[in-house]
Amino acid sequence: MAKQEKSLYIEDNKFRYTLREMKKNVGVYGLIAPYFVLFLIFMIIPVCISLPMGFTNFNMAQFPRWVGLSNFYSLFLEDEVFLKAIENTLVFAVVTGPISYILCFILAWLINELPGPMKTVFTFVFYAPTLAGNIYTTWQLIFSGDTYGIMNAYLINLGIAKGAIQWLTDANYIMGVLIVVQLWMALGAGFLAIRAGLQGIPRDRYEAGAIEGIKNRGQELIYVTIPAMGPQLMFAAVMQITSSFTAGDIGRMLTAFPTTDYAGHTIMTHAYDYGSIRYEMGYSSAICFVLFAVMLIANWAIKKLLGKYLD
Template sequence: MSKSEMIVQAPGISLGQRRKGRLAELLKTLWSYRVSYLFIAPFMICFILFILLPVIAAVVLSFTHYNSIEPPRFVGWDNFRYMLTQDLILMKHALPNTLTFALIVGPGGYVCAFLLAWLISILPAVFRKWFTLAMYTPSLASLVAMSIIWTPLFSSDRIGYLNHFLLNLNLISEPVPWVTSKDHLMTSMVVVTLWKSMGIGFLGMLAGLLNVNPEMYEAGKLDGIRSRLEEIWYITIPATKPQMLFGAVMAVVGAVQISEIGTVLSGMNPTPEYAAHMITTHTDDYAFTRFELGYATALTVCLLTIVYLAQKLCWKLFGTKEDE
């Protein structure tokens, strides 16, 4: 029986004395692990200052009217009520565009990252680093650098590289407005984002694939595995679940948070007929143009909820179970 249980069960001790005994026992336990707390202190301080406190502040401000000049004024659920019933641009354009874009780019970029990582992992080591560098470098490019590459390619006139190529092949009869038309802007955004999506999640999956024990593949062949596809399904994916989970979370978060790519490609803000208007773009509009910071933080809380639900789905798919 522990000392704290003896204190609780001892007869004739008042409730105040029991609480003091529990507190003393807790402080003694905390003090015994003081060295461990020193090791985690840098991470905890950064987590509290730069993640926990901003999230709490955003949740609190989402229930206020705040314009950065006057003190915040509590308005209850008015921001969320306005979001659901009166913000037509959000419901008609920003939310559907964000979900559509995330559902295409998130899984699409994730599958492409895994396939490319697997193809690179089976290459000889002398070529592997160069292909990895070629795939990873686009993720480091800024939006300005991207515009230098993609704007001439998607130019809507005849001298645009893509239109010129398709016209010469007689695949189209007139130039296609790739980034100035509502019907084509989302497609152009998806292509550019997939090109840029081989980031840190791609490197994580490649590292996981390179560290799979080769003996597992030999054992699989003895157990009846006869094709590369069966190796991937029965050995590679189960052996790299932590990296697969990390890559999935990074892909979903990156797809949901992207905002300025449509504005950069089209050169318009807002984009043509709100074709590339996202929740993050909508948030920037209310925060930095209209200075309605209370409503803008309510939008960020909504986006945070979407990302959290997507992360829970990724954990369900790739999280390690207790028996694994």
């Protein structure tokens, strides 16, 4: 008798549970619908049509014709500039990616050590390049190849340089200049997310840390701060990957296009060259496809690496 009562009770509960789950899910689908409808229309559908374009000869004038892997054969076997672009992109990403990521975190943390209003001021100072947008003309002024260039004028006046250095057209300097400008702009979304994350660490964590015998900033950073920042550090990592792999584009704005001897040519500028100048959209899509693949691999590797420490 008692057994039967119990099973009835469970049955009833299960039914209620299912109803409740459904009711719960109705609300959830309502919550995600506005976002995902827009996301589907303006992101997923365009992405799904553009991915296969790399396998066609799409040129904006005729209907795209399927050409199989021929774009990719040309890229890797015939296009020497593309191989140069891959090399530059990797150099650029390997240098700017880790440096900018570490800067994002260290600077956000140092700012967090300051008293209240100073935090806002310094966050503003370091995020200002992102807010200022495209002030490439000012960078051109700084690195201008004639003696009107600020860099040149000062180097000559101080006797360091003998004559004007062609910062933006000498193949030896282009990559260096691009890296400096990229690092200047690198404290973007990842940096702000880390700042916000630091701001959200509850004060009692620090109090508990102090009670457990934390003596200095370094210990506090390792035992209290970093363990509380996993999701923000992951966000920043993904952001820095995307910006360091795609930002080769600043070369196009800053220097002549294409750069001397393709010294600053990256996968992004190569795609721009074929897409927006030669209108060989199929080939350009194939280039972007390769970049996408490289970024997926980088993302996977970084997640593996960070996942070890953060989870």
